[in-house]
Amino acid sequence: MEDKMNSRSLTGWCLVLGPLLMFIIWGLLDPLVIGDASGEGLSPSENALGYLELAAAKPAVAILFGFLGSLAMIATFAGFTWLSRSIKGAGATWASIPGFIFPALAAVAIGFIGLSISAQDLFADGFTAAAAQLEVVGNNLGGGFGLFWGIGALFLGTALTCEKNIPAFLGWTLTITGLIMVITSVFFGGQGGSFGFIIWIVMSLATIGVGINILRGNAASGASSAATE
């Protein structure tokens, strides 16, 4: 492991901690501590209002979870961006596309957390309808996440596989899960339900694996010398 923080180790830590924290916060803590307002047959407004009511009971925790979860997501995208831009060898052409897509996705994530926090503030001030609308808009802001995250992972995985500096199965896993995300987004819409969640978990594990490889310095050059000093 690197003793001091440099751009290479920062890329590694972002790829390890980003997906891990997203899963812990949004997958485990948020439903356990705040609660789950989603239900069959509810309209988006009813879902949004349900969540805002639950969040209003623990406002500080809800805002903290939203902030930390988004920060973890932005860290993941930042890690992907630096990793893509560090690839100079055979996979450079493939990596140039995710190097452009992931920072744009990070900007969308920043917009999402801004709207969500504003919706909670509006709800606390009694503007229920406006808060629900803002929350619905925030939830839909990431409607393109599945498709474009998938495209980014597909090309980044291909680039990593071409580079051969990171275990090939990690590159292949990113490629295949990215492809599945693209297909499910295009043909089935949304996040793909439970199947989409499993795919996201597999992709997250591969991302963490790539991050660990970078941190251990297993790959001496190219991709894993990510954003080298």
Next chain:
Amino acid sequence: MGSSRQTGLLLVIGTIVAAIGWFVLYLPLAGGSPDTSTAQVAQNMIDSATRAHWAVIFAYGGFISILVALAFVARGMAMGGGAGAGNGNIGMILFLLFSAGVLIVFGLEWGAAGASSVEHGTLFLDLTGAISTGGQIVLAIALALTTLGLLSEGNNPIAPLVLIVAAVLLALNFVWPGIGAWSQFGAWILFMLGTLILGIQTLGNSDS
């Protein structure tokens, strides 16, 4: 695959896909007229949700491909250190910023196609309209800087000149909203024509 071949393919394929998305799939949903109300467009999208989803994928997917390719063109100039390096540097950042806005619009239009009510669909479309109006000036500046950079580096002038006219029309749409639909339509037609020519030129250069 070389990077200039990739850029050329993104420009050509992106333009064709976007044109199918806008003119074949999306335009009938918009009633084929700029006077159609947002609520009516939202209703049309909800009624033809499958078509609307494909329209969004084609139109915005193709558009983002074009923007990625234009950013690559700008980055190429910035890294080349030639006469257009300064313009390319700013153009690249503006294309990236604009792409983030297009990703947001993609999500909202996708939401409009699957909205549970016309009220929500209209809200989403009003927001996309607002973002698109503001975004025009960002795209206009990015296009103008990048194409002026291409011209200053002695590239074939046809595509840059077409794109500069598109940039002027986009800027006019922003500063003078009442200019009329012809300007809006002309800007996007010229934009697509320019990117298509630029893509063909880039592919030609990569082969030679």
